[in-house]
Amino acid sequence: MFTDVVTVQVRAGHGGRGSASFRAQPFEPLGGPDGGNGGAGGDVVFEATRDLDDLTSLAGRHRLAANPGQAGAGGRKEGRRAADLVVRVPVGTAVYDESGELVADLARDGERAIVAHGGAGGGGNVHRVSSINRTPTAAGPGEPGEERELRLELRLPAGIALLGQPNAGKSTLLSALTAARPKIAAYPHTTLRPELGVMFSDGGEPVTIVEIPSPRFLRHLERVRLVVLVVEATDRSGAKELEAMAGDRPTLTVHTKADLLPGSPRRKGIWVSAETGVGVEKLRQALFAAYQGAPAPAAGRPGPARVRLAPSVRGSAISVARRQWGLEVVGAPVARLLERYDLDTPAGFDRFQVALDRMGVSAALEEAGVRPGETVRIGDDEFEYQP
Ligand SMILES: Nc1nc2c(ncn2[C@@H]2O[C@H](COP(=O)(O)OP(=O)(O)O)[C@@H](O)[C@H]2O)c(=O)[nH]1
Ligand SMILES: [Mg+2]
Incomplete structure (x- = not known):
């Protein structure tokens, strides 16, 4: 746990x-x-x-x-x-x-x-x-x-974060770049916690890398200077969704599993195959250069958006209670939503957000006087309110 x-x-x-x-x-x-x-x-x-x-x-x-x-x-x-x-x-x-x-x-x-x-x-x-x-x-x-x-x-003390869809090859990349040995598997949801590893530059300078396994752990982007958008070579949807999650932090897109697309035309960006080792060394250099060029994040600033809750229609069987730590959304329909959508994938997360809006959760929160950056709890999950 x-x-x-x-x-x-x-x-x-x-x-x-x-x-x-x-x-x-x-x-x-x-x-x-x-x-x-x-x-x-x-x-x-x-x-x-x-x-x-x-x-x-x-x-x-x-x-x-x-x-x-x-x-x-x-x-x-x-x-x-x-x-x-x-x-x-x-x-x-x-x-x-x-x-x-x-x-x-x-x-x-x-x-x-x-x-x-x-x-x-x-x-x-x-x-x-x-x-x-x-x-x-x-x-x-x-x-x-x-x-x-x-x-x-x-907020894990890392300088660089790896962000990507489940199975994109984040853990494999982390173990290729650092001495960390996270679990790697051919099915999603292998990594249930953010994993840390330390990468060294040619000059021996260390930088800690964190693997963000799902949108639930976006809070750990807070201390990070550079977000690596990890996209599988065969994934046509690209890095748009990931970019939104990275917020205003500098990003670098990396295409993984390059060995699966031999010889075909490629999008711009960095291509690596952790399997064959091709491109890994170049990636390490590029990561350091980008990391050193990126500004250090301001201390104590609020984390990135966890869920955006725009105002919308009212009138469903939900209620919002103010607690010491933020706001709690209660009601059976909302609890069911959590089961219906897979919050570990960006797409599932988006659909969850749309469903919340339709249900009037955002309106209820606004009515309860929610402030930007405040914690919103729905069932066992916590989010950060971003208007
Ligand atoms: N062919 C190939 N498979 C890879 C490569 N990198 C990772 N994989 C495979 O992709 C699957 C998911 O990798 P993993 O690192 O666990 O992905 P994560 O969920 O993003 O952490 C595993 O079966 C890996 O062996 C690569 O460069 N080439
Ligand atoms: Mg993983």
């Missing part, structure tokens, strides 16, 4: 209680106040690591809570500060709060962000002595830790 979106509740630690203690020594039964401060509660910290491929480790853990600080004690003893709860997330994880605001973008290995601050410890009575009150009997209870709901979205 590949998980690239999770919602978690984080709670930082409560501050430790301050102590309300009085010095009690032989011959001095009523000594002055000597209660120490409580220790601060632990922070909740997210740390990016290359050791994780996705967010599966957080999928079942809805609550992440740091420990409370230690209480203060007599003899002016300060309570210990609680250890932070450090939660490891894969490199490329973006963190959003309830309002959709970007809290952190953990793009580099080892990068950390405090996502919930621990509460301050309560004051011990020794610190409350004033000119008015020489013997304070009360101590501070400590502050509660910050608590909030966060949405984590992974």
Whole structure:
């Protein structure tokens, strides 16, 4: 299973209680106040690591809570500060709060962000002595830790993406260009998750390539500089559909399985056969040149269109509910649509979109005040609203 979106509740630690203690020594039964401060509660910290491929480790853990600080004690003893709860997330994880605001973008290995601050410890009575009150009997209870709901979205940290119809030869290309060994098969839907591989230039410079197996994973185009449109040599429809999915990113069209069309006239572009190895080296050079010439994408920008929902007719048995993370479309007719269309193919995806429009889903979303880039959930699938 590949998980690239999770919602978690984080709670930082409560501050430790301050102590309300009085010095009690032989011959001095009523000594002055000597209660120490409580220790601060632990922070909740997210740390990016290359050791994780996705967010599966957080999928079942809805609550992440740091420990409370230690209480203060007599003899002016300060309570210990609680250890932070450090939660490891894969490199490329973006963190959003309830309002959709970007809290952190953990793009580099080892990068950390405090996502919930621990509460301050309560004051011990020794610190409350004033000119008015020489013997304070009360101590501070400590502050509660910050608590909030966060949405984590992974955008794989790749520079180049391979985009194409199922069976176009993306996995084969990835294994020809990099040391990655994704599954390759003669039937569609082999790759159920985006696969990563690292390609090296002649000078030894690395660039990470991601294979996007279906339109469900378009969110992983976000950090990418160059999109390779992978088209089978025998495919007459070309790269138009793929181009639309690449959005405004620079693209390069590559025709695969050139060995299947020996000697016939060819469209313009790069032709390769991973089977015979012809053209692979040239492709590697071309990819590097195009990659280096492409601008780096702006950080934190919204992902490409997942589904375009134009306003249309109303009046079907569907409803839209606003949730913390976006909008949810509910209703049996919509659920059936998900089963009817194959969202893993661009054509199926298009037909699904048309059907949604006809059903009035777009109109319902507009009515609910949907904003561009907002998450729209239909059944178990998530989309991004693009007007
Ligand atoms: N003849 C030929 N077949 C290829 C070539 N590249 C891939 N294939 C075959 O096409 C099928 C699909 O390849 P795959 O890489 O899994 O496609 P993906 O779904 O786009 O990842 C497999 O049976 C491959 O062996 C090629 O250059 N020539
Ligand atoms: Mg594949």
